[in-house]
Amino acid sequence: MSAPLKPDRCLIVIFGASGDLTKRKLVPALYDLCRNRHLPKRCGVLGVSRTAMTDDEFRQRTKPWCEKDPAFSEDTWQHFAQRLHYQPADATDLTSFKQQLVPRLGALCKEHQTGDNVLYYLSVAPGLYDPIVMNIGASGLVTEGKRWCSINRDALPWQRVVVEKPFGHDLDSAEHLNRVLGRVFDEESVYNIDHYLGKETVQNLLVFRFANAIFEPLWNRNYIDHVQITAAETVGVEDRGAFYEKAGAMRDMIQSHLLQVLAVLTMDTPNSSRAHDLRVEQRKLLEAIRVIDEAQAPLFAVRGQYGAGEVNGEPLAAYRDDPNTAADSQTETYTAMKLLIDNWRWHGVPFFLRTGKAMRRKLTQIVVTFRPAPHPIFANMCGDEAPQPNRLVINVQPDEGINLRFIGKVPGQGTDLRNAVMDFDYAQFGGEVQEAYAHLLLDAMCGDRSLFKDRFEIEAAWRIVMPVLNYWNNHPAADLPNYAAGSWGPAEADELIAPHGPWRNPEGEVSRSKYLQR
Numbered sequence: 001m002s003a004p005l006k007p008d009r010c011l012i013v014i015f016g017a018s019g020d021l022t023k024r025k026l027v028p029a030l031y032d033l034c035r036n037r038h039l040p041k042r043c044g045v046l047g048v049s050r051t052a053m054t055d056d057e058f059r060q061r062t063k064p065w066c067e068k069d070p071a072f073s074e075d076t077w078q079h080f081a082q083r084l085h086y087q088p089a090d091a092t093d094l095t096s097f098k099q100q101l102v103p104r105l106g107a108l109c110k111e112h113q114t115g116d117n118v119l120y121y122l123s124v125a126p127g128l129y130d131p132i133v134m135n136i137g138a139s140g141l142v143t144e145g146k147r148w149c150s151i152n153r154d155a156l157p158w159q160r161v162v163v164e165k166p167f168g169h170d171l172d173s174a175e176h177l178n179r180v181l182g183r184v185f186d187e188e189s190v191y192n193i194d195h196y197l198g199k200e201t202v203q204n205l206l207v208f209r210f211a212n213a214i215f216e217p218l219w220n221r222n223y224i225d226h227v228q229i230t231a232a233e234t235v236g237v238e239d240r241g242a243f244y245e246k247a248g249a250m251r252d253m254i255q256s257h258l259l260q261v262l263a264v265l266t267m268d269t270p271n272s273s274r275a276h277d278l279r280v281e282q283r284k285l286l287e288a289i290r291v292i293d294e295a296q297a298p299l300f301a302v303r304g305q306y307g308a309g310e311v312n313g314e315p316l317a318a319y320r321d322d323p324n325t326a327a328d329s330q331t332e333t334y335t336a337m338k339l340l341i342d343n344w345r346w347h348g349v350p351f352f353l354r355t356g357k358a359m360r361r362k363l364t365q366i367v368v369t370f371r372p373a374p375h376p377i378f379a380n381m382c383g384d385e386a387p388q389p390n391r392l393v394i395n396v397q398p399d400e401g402i403n404l405r406f407i408g409k410v411p412g413q414g415t416d417l418r419n420a421v422m423d424f425d426y427a428q429f430g431g432e433v434q435e436a437y438a439h440l441l442l443d444a445m446c447g448d449r450s451l452f453k454d455r456f457e458i459e460a461a462w463r464i465v466m467p468v469l470n471y472w473n474n475h476p477a478a479d480l481p482n483y484a485a486g487s488w489g490p491a492e493a494d495e496l497i498a499p500h501g502p503w504r505n506p507e508g509e510v511s512r513s514k515y516l517q518r
Helices: 020-035 055-066 074-081 094-111 126-138 171-184 200-210 241-246 249-266 275-288 294-300 436-446 455-474 491-497 512-517
Strands: 010-015 043-049 084-088 118-122 159-164 190-193 224-232 301-304 309-311 314-316 334-340 350-356 363-370 391-397 401-409 417-425
Touching: 010 020, 010 094, 010 436, 020 043, 020 055, 020 074, 020 436, 043 094, 055 074, 055 084, 084 094, 094 126, 118 126, 126 159, 126 171, 159 171, 159 436, 171 455, 190 436, 190 455, 200 249, 200 391, 200 401, 224 249, 249 275, 249 301, 249 334, 249 350, 249 455, 275 455, 294 301, 294 334, 294 455, 301 455, 301 491, 334 455, 334 491, 350 491
Parallel strands: 010 043, 010 118, 043 084, 118 159, 159 190, 224 350
Antiparallel strands: 224 363, 301 334, 309 314, 334 350, 363 391, 391 401, 401 417
8 A cells, every 4th residue: 555666577377277267357457457557578477277278279268358348459468468378287286387387487487587586376276275385385486485684685586476265264274274375485475365455445445544634533432333344246156156155155255355344444543554564453453353152143143045036127046046056055145244343442333244145236335324413402303304323335336435424404494404415436536447456466566465464364354253154054044045136135134233223225226316315
């Protein structure tokens, strides 16, 4: 989050290059960086997977996704394609790694004049992380190692690794993964990526809080009643049923994305915008979240699974009807969770997180509801429209922006009060909103870890959710599925938030101003 850094020359090695993430996100993000002239001049990309492909076949496989860029240019593509290469290899087999991958990597470093700077990206199944990382180390490809040097470390060659989520399946596996990474890479060379932190509106949270003196004095238990964080999707599991059976909404969204957003939203003021200072405060916040006893899970968390329904006028089959899911699956496609932060700033303020698939609207937003005025002297002057508490809504997607609800007087005789909204549309700033992966890849090339999670944050997040996951594993639910596709989730979630609720559920496709006042 500091001033923009200049990316170093480097070779980017993507393991899992034949996978969906590489095709849909990573190569298009790199093309976007090339189009905007953010890639260093001396930079190459090497895709690695077991699938047999030539360089040209790899380029043709990924080009249609780059063409989705509204500003796509054939000239830019041809320039970018010359940087794009592919090597078929089994990266989990040390012999194949040394005989096929190492020589190609060395040749491309010379061809693109990248020196020994290499950015490794693990875009593979989590079970492959261990052998690939160990093979990188066993092949002597990490020259930076764990040495300490008194000279300027910025002048030394570097090797970094970007680790795609999920960061483990539970606390034990996350701790194991961190140990494996630590045997090969320095902690400062490990970039645990969470694409939510690359979204412009999430990044703007820090600026909103710490560059504007009018809000920070109110950002505590004395003025805030409760907070809602929602990440709702209209799609079901689509063709990811096999993956989702092993993950579920808690692991896929709460443990990673939403807890990290919560940390950014609620952490104390860092000493600076440098990566180290940001991570210190985020870690302190996550470690302050109350870890409940397993027996308390029903009081703090709700699980749901969608049944058949209709989304945006189209029928959607139940989760259990997917051919890749079990007919009696216990996997949650919806999770709502109540969290308490045991520190001076937030003691007693409930934070409600929810996420779900096959929901009525696609929506990612943060809703901060302030306490009502201590003495409502205008309580009888609002006509048919009851006064509502002040509310700050941060829309992450869609309609990125921030709005604040307050109460105002209608012009005319008498005192007729109405709810009003001040609205900031993120598009008002102009400029091009960069795709999250493009932003984060550039940061990794620059050596900026501000928007990446460290091992301590990851392990703290697992400690928060493990009691709920353990309870659900030991107590199968008899009521699944318990919400229809196209709804706002199970009724139990409404009961969870009822003392402070309801959930903010915008309905219908209306104009922006009306939508924001709902």
